[in-house]
Amino acid sequence: EAGVAQSPRYKIIEKRQSVAFWCNPISGHATLYWYQQILGQGPKLLIQFQNNGVVDDSQLPKDRFSAERLKGVDSTLKIQPAKLEDSAVYLCASSLVRTVYEQYFGPGTRLTVT
Amino acid sequence: AQSVSQHNHHVILSEAASLELGCNYSYGGTVNLFWYVQYPGQHLQLLLKYFSGDPLVKGIKGFEAEFIKSKFSFNLRKPSVQWSDTAEYFCAVNAATGTASKLTFGTGTRLQVTL
Secondary structure (H helix, E strand, C coil): CCCCEEECCEEEECCCCCEEEEEECCCCCCEEEEEEECCCCCCEEEEEEECCEEEECCCCCCCCEEEECCCCCCEEEEECCCCHHHCEEEEEEEECHHHCCCCEECCCEEEEEC | CCEEECCCCEEEEECCCCEEECCEEECCCCEEEEEEEECCCCCEEEEEEECCCCCEEECHHHCEEEEEHHHCEEEEEECCCCHHHCEEEEEEEEECCCCCCCEEECCCEEEEEEC
16 A cells, blocks of 8 residues: 655745645545654654544644645645744654554655755 | 653664663553654654553564553563664654544664674
8 A cells, every 4th residue: 555645855945934745644544643853853743633623733833833634635734934943854644543553654854944 | 741751862783782772651541652663764664562461562573662561661672683773763652542642752762783
């Protein structure tokens, strides 16, 4: 089966610009996650969707970050405006509803904010 | 809130040496525990998991981990490492309560195996 797809793989922007990341989960996986992984740290959950509804967005900086999963399949994560501290790898993962703890990760998008 | 500590940030071993990576978690309730691995240039992938039952869990590629509830620990072990085990290893915990529970990751341990 195809894995979790993410694009772009790399992005370099200047601070105060906006950026968007796209994720397509494994077919049939109702639960989708966005993580932020800063260099030297473990992944930190930003937002979790089940189908097109938000389950947990407690760690999403809502003043600049937004995410949507309108049709319950693919998802976009947006940052506007970006700050230097947003430089990180943004990981998307998906899972079946009944096994939310067994998550499959995509390759990530490496964002550099200059 | 749950948290995970991995005290070894960078470990260098020779091939055939034994490995033990520490993982301690902080959470008062029932947990599910995981080790994920990220090989160079590859995605994060699940190495092994513990839900309940036998506290000694065996995973892929000869790895195992032991859940010691009294110590809040879930250390990863391998009796004899190979050069191909060079990777970053992440311990993760998930509160075993409902479908909204989330994975909390440790900061990771970078393992370098030399020939």
